Amino acid sequence: MSRIARYRARLPVPAIHPLCRRNWSEMHRWNRLSLAAKLPLTIGILLLLACGTMTAVTYRYVRTSATDLAVDRLELAATRVSELITQSARTRLAQLQLAAGRASAAEYLRRPSEGQRAVLTSVLAEYVGKSQTPVAVELWDAEYRTVAQAGVAFETVPPGTRRAWLAPDANPRGTIVPFRRSGERLVYAVIVPVYEDEYVVGHLVERRVVAQSGQAAAMLTGLIGEEAVLLLGNARDEIWTDTTRIVSLPDAARSSGAARYRRADGAEALVHTVAVADTPWMVAAEFPVAIVMRPATRFLRTALGALVLLSAGGAFVGWVVCQRMTTPLRQLTAAAEAIAASGTAPPIATSRVDEVGRLARSFNTMADEVTQGRQRLEGVVAELDRRVRERTTALEQANGELEAFSYSVSHDLRAPLRAIDGFGRILVEDHAAELSAEARKCLDVINHRTKHMGQLIDDLLTFSRLGRHPLTRGPVDMTAIARSSMDEAARSNAHRLISTVVHPLPSADGERSLVGQVFENLVQNAFKFTRTRATAVVEIGHEVRDGLVLYYVRDNGVGFDMQYADKLFGVFQRLHRAEDFEGTGVGLAIVDRIIRRHGGRVWADATVDGGATFYFTLPEESSRR
Amino acid sequence: MSAANEVEILLVEDSPEDAALTMRALSRRNLANRVHLARDGAEALTYLRDMGKPKVMLLDLKLPKVTGLEVLRQVKSDPRLRSLPVVILTSSREEPDIATAYDLGANSYIVKPVDFEQFVRAVSDAGLYWLLINQPPQH
Secondary structure (H helix, E strand, O other), rough: OHHHHHHHHOOOOOOOOOOHHHHHHHHHHHHHHHHHHHHHHHHHHHHHHHHHHHHHHHHHHHHHHHHHHHHHHHHHHHHHHHHHHHHHHHHHHHHHHHHHHHHOOOHHHOOOOHHHHHHHHHOOOHHHHHOOOOOOEEEOOOOEEEEEEHHHHHHHOHHHHHHHHOOOOOOOOOOEEEEHHHHHHEEEEEEEEEEEOOOEEEEEEEEOOOOOOOOHHHHHHHOOOOOEEEEEOOOOOOOOOOOOOEEEOHHHOOEEEEEEEEOOOEEEEEEEEOOOOOOOEEEEEEEEEEHHHHHHHHHHHOOOOHHHHHHHHHHHHHHHHOOOHHHHHHHHHHHHHHHHHHHHOOOOOOOOOOHHHHHHHHHHHHHHHHEEEEHHHHHHHHHHHHHHHHHHHHHHHHHHHHHHHHHHHHHHHHHHHHHHHHHHHHHHHHHHHHHHHHHHHHHHHHHHHHHHHHHHHHHHHHHHHHHOOOOOEEEHHHHHHHHHHHHHHHHEEEOOEEEEEEEEEEEEEEEHHHHHHHHHHHHHHHHHHHOOOEEEEEEEEEEHHHHHHHHEEEEEOOOHHHHHHHOOOOOOOOOOOOOOOOOOHHHHHHHHHHHHHOOOOOEEEEEEOEEEEEOOOOOHHHHOO | OOOOOOOEEEEOOHHHHHHHHHHHHOOOOOOOOHHHEEHHHHHHHHHHHHHHHHHEEEEOOOOOOOOHHHHHHHHHHOOOOOOEEEEEOOOOOOHHHHHHHHHOOOOEEEEEEOHHHHHHHHHHHHHHHHHHHOOOOOO
């Protein structure tokens, strides 16, 4: 699992598009909601918006329609009532004229007699008696004075006022006078002239209290309902009545046509006013707005309820659909997490053929691939592990063999050498007399070469040991060990004239004994190859080149040809003849191996007979933690 | 142990040449006549068990049958023999050998020089030191 985690850690982090980043904070809250919440919310809000708009539009339409309908009906009602009143007024005029004729009013006015008066009185009484509402009938003479009267006694109107009731352009057949207040009631008058040879000699006047006719009330109720109110009044002033009491109707309601006004009781009302033909009156039919709007309000209440129900239902359906949709998604998520955690997941069972089903099947394919890939990878890793183990075993075996070999070399190779040397000496010691000078010379060669071989074996062992043992690193005081190597070499060459210089050196990181060996070998070489110089100079110091510390050991010895420089550090490679300078050819190979194992580099710079400088680098002390 | 025991040096060495060279080196100091030579580790242990403690044991490490280090371990873990000075005389310059030998209680470790003169000097000096200069415990 840790391997997978490591692979995953190497995956590049996807870059976030700046646009996405900008909107992130705004979308953050929304994005945190799960799909199961978002879809129902969206559906609910959309339904709410759509149905809300529709409801608002419909409500407006319903209101307008209700108003229009009410206005139409009010108009119809007002018109019908006004027609009724007109008809009634004409009837009154006709009846009054008839009564005037029957009562011989003109004759009575010309020649008032008891007989005429009795006729007049009986006709008037009969006229009054037929009426169901309080009524008075008066006969005025030419001076507008009352000469006869029947019925209830209304207050007396002065003759001046009576004259004013009859406008100069009054209808010659009769006049209908505007309403007048009489206490808490409205009273109107119908006046017909009484002619005598085309001259008006007086007037027959009917005064009557305004009352609701049963016919009008029934018609009104039938037309627009009980809530409707019928108003009757003068076109020119505010004296109006609803037939039971006097009301005041504002100017706004008094103009002909439809209007809307606030009633004295504070309620708003729709009103339609119509002038009554042949009279100075108007009829208004009104209706409280609240009642007109009742269907609209009822519609609104129902629609809002439906709206809430619909939105909630939509949201619920959305939630159900979302559950259906997200269940496979949740399974996918769980499976993906399982794959991430363990590399395998059971396939997702789906019989769906929609996008979600396709996604599930794609996922199953991918999961198979991942599992197989992981298995392949694990196979490869196992194979690699196995190979590493094999190699390690082989290496350990080889190392062990090398160890045993070194041990054998160390022990078994030296023993015969020692025997050869020893018995050669014994030959010289014990049998000197029997040996010729030539034989002794041969034995010297044997002795010399045996020693050389002993040295060779020692150097080789040192060299091979360097490759096998792990380094024990630490800070190394380079100045101290350089000085120590120089002093040691100087002591063994005390008979020679040698100038040695050791400059202070920066510390390095490495194994102290091995770095010491490097200085020892380089200094010994320097001493060796300066043997032919009258005054040898050996110098140890350092340079800093490209930020890198270069330690060097410099001599003024015989040097060497740089074209052989590449052979300098090979085992058994020598650039000088053994007769001139002894050596096994391993010393610089040891130096090279030590420096390489420390991660440094060693090289030389020399000219034939011009001395040599050996440079090497080591890790800096601070490079180690 | 017994005063009658003439042997002062037990030399454990499987190589006849090295044995001969060692004897020659010891003879330089007249120490060769009281040397007993054991040709392997088992023989050395048998000798020590049967004949008692010499003044010093010169012990090679690479031996047939029982190795020198094993002989050393047995000697140093035997209360009776523990005080016997053991000088390792070997060709091995290997650091592990040296360290193990001292861990097991070796009294000295000499790498046999290849050069005859040096060899003679090393062995005879060691013999002289352990036989004549070194003071063993009295009991």
